[in-house]
Amino acid sequence: MLYDVLIDPFVQMFALPDFFLQVLWEGFVSGVLYALIALGFVLIYKSSRIFNFAQGIMVVFSALTLVGLHSMGVPAIAAVPLTLLVMYLLAMSIERVVLRPLVNQPDIILFMATIGITLFLIGFGQLVFGGDNKVMITEQLGIPTGAFELEPFGGFVLIEQKDLTAVTLAILLVVGLLVFLNKTKMGRAIRALGDDHQAALSVGISLSTIWVLVWFIAGVIALVTGVVWGARAGVSFALEVIAYKALPVLMLGGLESVSGAIVGGIAIGILEKIFEIYWGQPFLGGNTETWFPFIFALLVLLFRPQGLFGERIIERI
Amino acid sequence: MNAFVADKALSSANPSADEDREVLLNVENVSLSFGGVKAITDISFDILKGEIRAIIGPNGAGKTSMLNVINGFYHPQEGTITWQGKVRNKIKPHEAVSQGIARTFQNVALFKGMSTLDNIMAGRSTRMKANIFFQMIWYGAAMREEIEHRKRVEDIIDFLEIQAIRRTPVGKLPYGLQKRVELARALAMEPELLLLDEPMAGMNLEEKEDMSRFIVDVNQEFGTTIALIEHDMGVVMDLSDRVVVLDYGKKIADGRPEEVQANQNVIDAYLGVAH
Amino acid sequence: MIFRTAGQFKTSYEADQALFPIKQDFYLVLGVLLLAYVVFPLTASEFAFKALLVPVLIYSLAALGLNILTGYCGQLSLGTAAFMGVGAYATYKFMSIFPEMNIFVAIFLSGFFSAAVGVAFGLPSLRIKGFYLAIATLAAQFFLVWLFEKWAWLYNYNASGAIEVSTSSVFGITVTGPTALPIVQYYCVLIVVTLVTWFAINLTRGRYGRMWKATRDMDIAAELVGIKLITAKLTAFAVSSYIVGIAGGLLVFFWKGAAEPNLFDIPLSFQILFIAIIGGLGSILGNYLGAILIVALPVVLNLLPNALGIPIDSATLEHLNVMIVGALIIAFLILEPHGLARFYAIIREKLILWPFPY
Numbered sequence: 001m002l003y004d005v006l007i008d009p010f011v012q013m014f015a016l017p018d019f020f021l022q023v024l025w026e027g028f029v030s031g032v033l034y035a036l037i038a039l040g041f042v043l044i045y046k047s048s049r050i051f052n053f054a055q056g057i058m059v060v061f062s063a064l065t066l067v068g069l070h071s072m073g074v075p076a077i078a079a080v081p082l083t084l085l086v087m088y089l090l091a092m093s094i095e096r097v098v099l100r101p102l103v104n105q106p107d108i109i110l111f112m113a114t115i116g117i118t119l120f121l122i123g124f125g126q127l128v129f130g131g132d133n134k135v136m137i138t139e140q141l142g143i144p145t146g147a148f149e150l151e152p153f154g155g156f157v158l159i160e161q162k163d164l165t166a167v168t169l170a171i172l173l174v175v176g177l178l179v180f181l182n183k184t185k186m187g188r189a190i191r192a193l194g195d196d197h198q199a200a201l202s203v204g205i206s207l208s209t210i211w212v213l214v215w216f217i218a219g220v221i222a223l224v225t226g227v228v229w230g231a232r233a234g235v236s237f238a239l240e241v242i243a244y245k246a247l248p249v250l251m252l253g254g255l256e257s258v259s260g261a262i263v264g265g266i267a268i269g270i271l272e273k274i275f276e277i278y279w280g281q282p283f284l285g286g287n288t289e290t291w292f293p294f295i296f297a298l299l300v301l302l303f304r305p306q307g308l309f310g311e312r313i314i315e316r317i
Numbered sequence: 318m319n320a321f322v323a324d325k326a327l328s329s330a331n332p333s334a335d336e337d338r339e340v341l342l343n344v345e346n347v348s349l350s351f352g353g354v355k356a357i358t359d360i361s362f363d364i365l366k367g368e369i370r371a372i373i374g375p376n377g378a379g380k381t382s383m384l385n386v387i388n389g390f391y392h393p394q395e396g397t398i399t400w401q402g403k404v405r406n407k408i409k410p411h412e413a414v415s416q417g418i419a420r421t422f423q424n425v426a427l428f429k430g431m432s433t434l435d436n437i438m439a440g441r442s443t444r445m446k447a448n449i450f451f452q453m454i455w456y457g458a459a460m461r462e463e464i465e466h467r468k469r470v471e472d473i474i475d476f477l478e479i480q481a482i483r484r485t486p487v488g489k490l491p492y493g494l495q496k497r498v499e500l501a502r503a504l505a506m507e508p509e510l511l512l513l514d515e516p517m518a519g520m521n522l523e524e525k526e527d528m529s530r531f532i533v534d535v536n537q538e539f540g541t542t543i544a545l546i547e548h549d550m551g552v553v554m555d556l557s558d559r560v561v562v563l564d565y566g567k568k569i570a571d572g573r574p575e576e577v578q579a580n581q582n583v584i585d586a587y588l589g590v591a592h
Numbered sequence: 593m594i595f596r597t598a599g600q601f602k603t604s605y606e607a608d609q610a611l612f613p614i615k616q617d618f619y620l621v622l623g624v625l626l627l628a629y630v631v632f633p634l635t636a637s638e639f640a641f642k643a644l645l646v647p648v649l650i651y652s653l654a655a656l657g658l659n660i661l662t663g664y665c666g667q668l669s670l671g672t673a674a675f676m677g678v679g680a681y682a683t684y685k686f687m688s689i690f691p692e693m694n695i696f697v698a699i700f701l702s703g704f705f706s707a708a709v710g711v712a713f714g715l716p717s718l719r720i721k722g723f724y725l726a727i728a729t730l731a732a733q734f735f736l737v738w739l740f741e742k743w744a745w746l747y748n749y750n751a752s753g754a755i756e757v758s759t760s761s762v763f764g765i766t767v768t769g770p771t772a773l774p775i776v777q778y779y780c781v782l783i784v785v786t787l788v789t790w791f792a793i794n795l796t797r798g799r800y801g802r803m804w805k806a807t808r809d810m811d812i813a814a815e816l817v818g819i820k821l822i823t824a825k826l827t828a829f830a831v832s833s834y835i836v837g838i839a840g841g842l843l844v845f846f847w848k849g850a851a852e853p854n855l856f857d858i859p860l861s862f863q864i865l866f867i868a869i870i871g872g873l874g875s876i877l878g879n880y881l882g883a884i885l886i887v888a889l890p891v892v893l894n895l896l897p898n899a900l901g902i903p904i905d906s907a908t909l910e911h912l913n914v915m916i917v918g919a920l921i922i923a924f925l926i927l928e929p930h931g932l933a934r935f936y937a938i939i940r941e942k943l944i945l946w947p948f949p950y
Contacts, residue, residue: 123915
């Protein structure tokens, strides 16, 4: 029994290295997407101290809008900028209606407000686009759908082109974001706001402009995530659950760390897959992916309360 | 090392009146650092039973860190602390409270959502013992205990003249009153040693006078030993029996107020020195 | 005038610390109890019991449990539903292992199971704070629901994977199962809720309440005035999970009659959290007001179009309901972040002074 649990899985990993590579790749791809969603959280938290629970529903909402617009006869080329416009309007109305009246409220109130936004968007999305599953317009957007077969170790590994596209898009997005945050005036303003609201206000940074901008960027990230995840799994409100996966990533990587979100996301994606395949399915009846990331992050946090990338906290009074 | 020698020299210079008093707390060669930053370096001093002991020094001298060490919030890397004749090991802050060390804070640290009464009652938490099942039905031991402690708390409320704000949530009180409630909460712990961290910061003259009166009263009526940090030199010189001066985490002087006032090191630390 | 407190002098601390220091409060509570124990049972229809009264009571009990943890002790939890599940499954196991057991005993005992699980998942709160802890409570949520699904022993290896309530009776009256009368079940739930509420009021105004509130307001200062954070946090987790567990047992045995694991999934957790927030964190009364609002809203929304003669199909109506609840939460947070209970407190203060402005 002990052998089965502790040693046998590793033996299998070595015995079938091509299968193990396949598992790693699949885990990596979902990890990249978790990282993307986590990035949306981090961006908003950094600039406004809001734990934005609505990030998950924004993924669904943007994907639904894209697909919905296309089904209304808008060509794919035009649907993308239109969806971006919708996300911008969403960011603006959230800032105007929700955030502005709630400035300076305690964190938990703002957090609750984002849950309110989540519910509102779920209801609104279902009302406009219907609650049924939809197919992402993968081909119309020019995303290749074929697959490569690699043949390492005499076995073979299947790599789907849309996964490859997802990873490439994600990398481009992250690089762009890092350049934006570190090299531009707006980026500096966002980081300043994250450090100290009042200080940032007093040197002439406009709170509302930045908030709209940040929520819009989070919307763009959501759209990219929605497109690539939708291409893998279809577009439905069930997509929202993948947003929960970003939460242990945040625990692991820290709420404020961009690099933490990326590393944490990939780590969680790969580890949950490995655990599911080699331990979850054989011993625990499967479907362990729902809780494994949380328990894992919890255990890590017990030993490092500041997360993987946080600094040691010195409490003062 | 220097500081230690200076301490020896000063304490031998003290008049004999102080020497037959019992030493309540003795700090010996304590050093504390965070990472590479040294907050306190090799500090030694003692607090005698029943005295008012002031700790002064410029900003960042390590005064608050010193109090944090005394009540077990920080643990020094080196040195020993002797409390009532026994060398103390690493303790938790709540253990310090049950040993009889209470304190107030530089930035008011009250429980903002609770009423004045509840804040002060919270100071008696360590003394309340009734179990959760009696608490649930508010009967027997739980109720007797609640009333008994309420009486003590009301005495303190009378003493500090805050009857009128008994039921007000402390978050709504002006700053001066908040400081007073904080003192009340510390007194509710019935401490042997009361640590006051800048009890008069941000107060106007009248409030300072009130606060000074309370501090002297506490010291004389209850016999509570007091260690206080304060920037108002007038207050320090008037109230305290002995003063210890810190600068950059080191002790630079120790003695009676008038001795300290005349000390060249102290003058240099406060006014700066020509290099 | 109605609420005039003049002339009510206290001559002992005992009187000052009584449950109702002001007479009018006592009459008010008496009135509400009268309404709940006499008027509603006489007038309510079966539909009203099943769709309004019983759900309101059970949800407010769960929200009360959550409120002790989040509102009083400041530890945000997103896993309430899972702890309700622990209570429900524990009650189910008790009743299937000892079929003769009194259902109330089973429910109150099950509370200890959910309390134990709550303490286990509360242990990280000693090292993890704020949102990190909130996410950590999601670990309990997802793990426990997964466990309810996979651990067949919990549901007696039923093919359906669901638990079903069998008929049981107390003093010869059938209280659970398909044949139990709604009015009987209503009384059962009402008695439990009244009792637990009274316990909760006593706990929150005494030593434990002060410890919890101190931890919530400033944990470092609490530690420095001698409060053991470990005791404060873990008792809050234990008491909260105990109450939540009882609510879970009531939910399945006195209302739903059967449950699948996904009943205890995250939407229920959020629903309870909404009730606590809309009602008011750090208040007992708020839980009832919040529950009334959240339970009544969909019922009213369902009746409204018919009453107005506008035909709306039920799917649209449900979407509208979700949307309105979302909007309502935001509106409430903006208008009164402290919830409905604060509204009541303000009205009461005004009434005490009325008709004189000072």
